[in-house]
Amino acid sequence: MKILAISGSARRNSTNTAMLRAIRAIAPSDIEVSIFDGVGRLPVFSPDLEGESLPEAVRDFIDLIAQSDGLIIASPEYVRSIPGGLKNAIDWLVSGDDIVHKPIALLHASHRGDDMLAGLRTILATITDRFAGDIFLRLPLMKLKPAEVFKAVEAAENRSRVQAYLQAFSAYCMADSKTA
Known part of the structure; x- marks a missing residue:
């Protein structure tokens, strides 16, 4: 099972990215988690750049999605909403087929952020018929440094x-979309 974990943060020392790295380290052996932490490096979406003019960074991002069995998205909340970089990354996917039937679940690194999560759930339920809204994990990691995040995630109760x-999520990804 290949899971692509997308960090919605463009911050170098992001709690969400640190959480995804810790999760990758403790994932069961039959689940390979790779991380995309490049939302800040994607150019601003423009329909004029789709097709033949698709920027290489966007093409690479779309290829990672196409090669995965499912996506996990972890994102901070900015001003009660989805960070611009994550929204931009999603905008690049909307007119293609790679996201339409892709299983997606959310993971959250804070005790707050419900407004962003509500907006993100609406967007994801719109762009894929395989949004796993009931598969959700929230870990209270906000304000921890990356090394502290790893310790918290690998603690027995969180592990x-x-x-x-x-x-x-792996079972959901493997299920036929008609029975999911």
């Missing part, structure tokens, strides 16, 4: 929650 989350 078991993360592994159960990954296994549930």
Whole structure:
């Protein structure tokens, strides 16, 4: 099972990116988690750049999605909304087929951010018929440094929650879309 974990943060020392790295380190052996932390490096979406003119960074991003069995998105909340970089990344996917039937689940690194999550759920349920809204994990990691995030995620109680989350999402990814 190949899962692409997308960090919605463009910050170098992002809590969300650190959480995804920690999750990758403790994932069950049958679940390969790779991380995309480049939303800040994608050019601003323009329909004029689709098709033949698609920027290489966007093409690489779309290829990573196409090669995955499912996506996990972890994002901070900025001004009660989705960060611009993540929204831009999603905009690049809307007119293509790579996202339409792709299983997607959310992961969250804060005890707050419900407004962003609500908006993101609406967007994801619009762009894919495989949004797994019921498969969700929230870990209270806000304001921790990356090394502290790793320790918190690998702690026994969180490790078991993360592994159960990954296994549930993996099963969802493997299920036929008609029965999911």
